[in-house]
Amino acid sequence: MCGIVGIFDTHGNRDIDREALRRMNESQHHRGPDEGELYLEKGLGMGHRRLSVIDLATGQQPFLNPARDVALVFNGEIYNYRLLRDELIALGHVFRTKSDTEVVLQSWLAWGPDCVRRLRGMFAFAIWDRSQQTLFLARDHVGVKPMFYSLLPNGLFVFGSELKSIMTFPELSRELNPRAVEDYFAYGYVPEPKTIFNNAYKLSPGHCITLKVGDRAVQPQRWWDLAFRPAPQRPDAEVQEELIERLRETVHSQMESEVPLGAFLSGGVDSSAVVAMMAGDKPVTTCSIGFDDPEFDESEYANQVARRYATVHHGQVVDKDDYGLVDTLAHLYDEPFADSSAIPTYRVCQLARRHVTVALSGDGGDENFAGYRRYRFAMAEHSVRSKLPEAIRKPLFGTLGSLYPKADWAPRMFRAKTTFEALARDLVEGYFHGVSRLTDRQRDQLFSDGFRDDLQGYRAIDVMREHAARAPTDDPLSLIQYLDFKTWLPGDILTKVDRASMAHSLEVRVPLLDHTFCEYAATLPNDLKLRGGEGKYVLKKALEPHLPHDIMYRAKKGFSIPLADWLRGPLRQAVRDGVLGARLLDTGIFNRRYLEQLVSQHESGAADHSVALWSLLMFESFLRVSVAS
Incomplete structure (x- = not known):
C-alpha cells in the first residue's frame, strides 16, 4: 500500500519543480513510511511513498522499464499478478522483479489502456508512456483506492492519493463548490467525482483518464460497471x-x-x-x-x-x-x-x-447481499407505492406527510411522517430521503438565501438521479444496491x-x-x-x-458512538464555539437563526439534532484545518 503523486505539463515543454513534487510526496508520508522516491523528466514528475508488503527487496517506485521511456506509480495490490506474469512471459515479456508493480507496467506495454480490464485487485495508478506522449490514470472497479486530480490554471495537471497532496499547490483555488456543500449536508460526504473545492476532482471508481501532451480537457472514461443480471433460479x-x-x-x-x-x-x-x-x-x-x-x-x-x-x-x-x-x-x-x-x-x-x-x-x-435495514424499508415502501397510481399516491401521502407531527425521537416504525413523505416519492426520491443526513426541508432551513441562490436549483438528489439514469437494471432492489x-x-x-x-x-x-x-x-x-x-x-x-x-x-448495532450525549455534554462548548462561531457564519452559507435553533433545542433535550450538529462541527473543523491553514 502506498501513496502516489504526479505533475504533468500539458504543454510538454516545462521543467518540473522538484521541490513542489517533493512537498506533494511528503504530504502523504503516512501512506508509505518505508521508502520515498521521485522521478522527473521534462514535462513530467512522479512521486511515491511505499509501504512494503510484497517483493520487499525490489518493488521500489517510481518503476521504469529498461528503456526508461515508460514510468509507473502504483498504489494497491493486484491479486492475480502471478497469473498475469505467466501470461506475459508467454508473450515474450521479460521480468526483472517478482512484484505486482512490474506486472502492471508490462500489462500496459502488452495491452495499453485495456490492461485495467485484466487486473484483479485494488489499485490507483498512473503510467507515463513517452513514446506515445501519453499519461494514463486508472482507479479500481469499486473505488477501494483513491485518486484526486486537478488541471491548474497554468496548464499543470496534478494528481495524488489524497486531496492534501494537490492542496500543496497555491494555484489550486480553495473556493468551495456550492454543489459539493449541498451534497455533503445531504450525504455526510462529498460523492465522486466532486471534491469540496471547485477545481479539484476524484477519479470515479472504474474510470480512467488518458491525457496527451497538448490536451486542455480532462475527460474521465468509464471502463467497468456492475451489471445486475440475475441467473436462473437454482436450489x-x-x-x-x-x-x-x-x-x-x-x-x-x-x-x-x-x-x-x-x-x-x-x-x-x-x-x-x-x-x-x-x-x-x-x-x-x-x-x-x-x-x-x-x-x-x-x-x-x-x-x-x-x-x-x-x-x-x-x-x-x-x-x-x-x-x-x-x-x-x-x-x-x-x-x-x-x-x-x-x-x-x-x-x-x-x-x-x-x-x-x-x-x-x-x-x-451489506451492499452485495442487501444487508442494510434501509433496503428492507425501501422495498416495503416500494410495495405500497406500486399498489397505488401516482396520481392518487403523491397527493394522498404528500398531504399526510405535511400534516403528521415530526417524531425523530421515536423508533423508525413510529415515524409516520417520514414514511408518508417517502411514499409520496418515487423509488429514487424515497431512497435518497431515507439515507439523507439532513432532509430537503432541513437543508433549506440551514442555508442562507444567498447560498440557495448560488445553488441555482441544484439538489443533492441529482447525484442519485444521474446514477439511476445510467443503471444497468430497472429492478427496484438492484437499483438501490447499484446506487x-x-x-x-x-x-x-x-x-x-x-x-x-x-x-x-x-x-x-x-x-x-x-x-x-x-x-x-x-x-x-x-x-x-x-x-x-x-x-x-x-x-x-x-x-x-x-x-x-x-x-x-441478532440485531446489528453497528460501529456507533454516543453522539447525542457527547454534544450535550463534553462537546457542548465545542458545539457552541464551532456551530455558532464566526468561521461558519462568515462563509455566508448558513442561516444563523436556524443554527441557534439547532443548538438550543439539542442542549435542552427538546430534540435530537446530533446528526446535523456533528455535520456542522466537522464542516467547521474542515474550514479551520484545511482551508484556513
Whole structure:
C-alpha cells in the first residue's frame, strides 16, 4: 500500500519543480513510511511513498522499464499478478522483479489502456508512456483506492492519493463548490467525482483518464460497471455451497503478504465470515475494539468467533467518551466527512497496526447481499407505492406527510411522517430521503438565501438521479444496491477505511469487494438476498455451519458512538464555539437563526439534532484545518 503523486505539463515543454513534487510526496508520508522516491523528466514528475508488503527487496517506485521511456506509480495490490506474469512471459515479456508493480507496467506495454480490464485487485495508478506522449490514470472497479486530480490554471495537471497532496499547490483555488456543500449536508460526504473545492476532482471508481501532451480537457472514461443480471433460479442448497466456495477463494486470493497479516473482527456477519474463511493450520491474528458502555459494545460476539477459530485475538476497550479526534479527522479526510464511526474505525486501525501490517475487513457484505435495514424499508415502501397510481399516491401521502407531527425521537416504525413523505416519492426520491443526513426541508432551513441562490436549483438528489439514469437494471432492489455502489460505498465506507488505515500505515484489503465476487453476487436472485425481511439471507444460510447463530441473527448495532450525549455534554462548548462561531457564519452559507435553533433545542433535550450538529462541527473543523491553514 502506498501513496502516489504526479505533475504533468500539458504543454510538454516545462521543467518540473522538484521541490513542489517533493512537498506533494511528503504530504502523504503516512501512506508509505518505508521508502520515498521521485522521478522527473521534462514535462513530467512522479512521486511515491511505499509501504512494503510484497517483493520487499525490489518493488521500489517510481518503476521504469529498461528503456526508461515508460514510468509507473502504483498504489494497491493486484491479486492475480502471478497469473498475469505467466501470461506475459508467454508473450515474450521479460521480468526483472517478482512484484505486482512490474506486472502492471508490462500489462500496459502488452495491452495499453485495456490492461485495467485484466487486473484483479485494488489499485490507483498512473503510467507515463513517452513514446506515445501519453499519461494514463486508472482507479479500481469499486473505488477501494483513491485518486484526486486537478488541471491548474497554468496548464499543470496534478494528481495524488489524497486531496492534501494537490492542496500543496497555491494555484489550486480553495473556493468551495456550492454543489459539493449541498451534497455533503445531504450525504455526510462529498460523492465522486466532486471534491469540496471547485477545481479539484476524484477519479470515479472504474474510470480512467488518458491525457496527451497538448490536451486542455480532462475527460474521465468509464471502463467497468456492475451489471445486475440475475441467473436462473437454482436450489438454495446449491447456491449456498457455491457461495462458500467463492467466498473462500476470494479471501484466500488476498492473503498473500511478506509482512504480518490479520483481520478486523467486529463480531458482525461479514468480518466473522472473512475470519472463518481465513482459518487454517496457522492461527489468524484478529483485532477488535469494544466500548466501556454495553449499549455500544459488541466485543463479546467478536470473542465468540475468536474462540471458535482459535485466533490470536487482540481486543481493546475504548472509553465511550473518546471524542478527542475531531481535528485529527479533519486533517485525515481533507474535506468535510460526517460519518462519526470514523472515530472507532481510526481506533481499530491504530490497534491493528501494533500487530500486523495488512488486515482483511468485511466491508461490502451489506451492499452485495442487501444487508442494510434501509433496503428492507425501501422495498416495503416500494410495495405500497406500486399498489397505488401516482396520481392518487403523491397527493394522498404528500398531504399526510405535511400534516403528521415530526417524531425523530421515536423508533423508525413510529415515524409516520417520514414514511408518508417517502411514499409520496418515487423509488429514487424515497431512497435518497431515507439515507439523507439532513432532509430537503432541513437543508433549506440551514442555508442562507444567498447560498440557495448560488445553488441555482441544484439538489443533492441529482447525484442519485444521474446514477439511476445510467443503471444497468430497472429492478427496484438492484437499483438501490447499484446506487450504494456508486455513492455510499466509495464516498463513505471505503474513504473512511482508507484514510483511517493509512493514517497508521496499515494496508486494509476488502475481499467481499473483489470485483469478480461482486459480479457473482449481482447475479443472485433478489429473494436470496432479502427474504421475509431478512437481509443477507443466502449469505447467512451458507454460513450457518461456520458461525454461531447469535452472530448472524441478532440485531446489528453497528460501529456507533454516543453522539447525542457527547454534544450535550463534553462537546457542548465545542458545539457552541464551532456551530455558532464566526468561521461558519462568515462563509455566508448558513442561516444563523436556524443554527441557534439547532443548538438550543439539542442542549435542552427538546430534540435530537446530533446528526446535523456533528455535520456542522466537522464542516467547521474542515474550514479551520484545511482551508484556513
